[in-house]
Amino acid sequence: MDEIQVPLFPLHAVLFPGGPLPLRVFEPRYLDMVSDCLKREREFGVCLIRQGDEVGQAASTHEVGTLARVADWNVRADGLLGITVHGQGRFQVESVDVQGNQLSVAHVRLMAEEPAAEIPQACRPMVDLLGRMLARFESLYGSLPTHFDDARWVGWRLAELLPLRLSQKQYFLQLTDPLQRLERLGEIVDGMELA
Structure with a gap:
């Protein structure tokens, strides 16, 4: 399978392929990441946090996550950036580099898409x-x-x-x-x- 490099958005949530996930973005590292992904029409990775928090130091995540594409964005009444992402394909994290701003960038292996299957x-x-x-x-x-x-x-x-x-x-x-x-x-x- 293909290997790519993606920035990670560690969350206390699981994003599934084909599903929506509304998010509030307020940390500078994630505001920059979302802005860059929108400009370049790129995806970022969403992984469930194994240890740590969504804010502050980079969190340790589970190895399987989902690529996320920004589908909609707005500035919320509280001044924060609101985005809705749609889950794309799944990936397996191979390695993670933490940048100076605590943004995690992962080298990931894209997982094969599951075949469609009829409902029993x-x-x-x-x-x-x-x-x-x-x-x-x-x-x-x-x-x-x-x-x-x-x-x-x-x-x-x-x-x-x-x-x-x-x-x-x-x-x-x-x-x-x-x-x-x-x-x-x-x-x-x-x-x-x-x-």
Whole structure:
């Protein structure tokens, strides 16, 4: 697979391919990074923080993350930059260099895109659940394409919307089999009481 160099935005959040993530940007290192990515029409990497914080010193992250492309931006009422990013492909971090301004720049290996997979009949109720969940988040998901017949897309959307621990979300990001992801999510949903 291809190897590229990308700046990292370590977060206490998991971004999935094809999914949106609204962010508030206020630290100079990330304002500069976002500005550079917009000017060059480049992506940056979003990784879940393993140890550390979103602000201050560079945080240690999980090795698997998602490329993010800025889809929209605005200056919020509080004066901060608001951006919405859309998840692209996943990557594996090979090495990280921390710059003087504490911006982490990673050498990453792009992960192969999972093949589309049909939804097994036993998982059809999960598609209905996802439809109801997406209706609640129309403002965030309304402009994005839907693929309710693709186990990969359905699994990613459920993993980002269900009330899961961040470690569980990271686990589902790292899984490379869309049917296994959907089946494991189904087991979790079966154990939940959903309204």
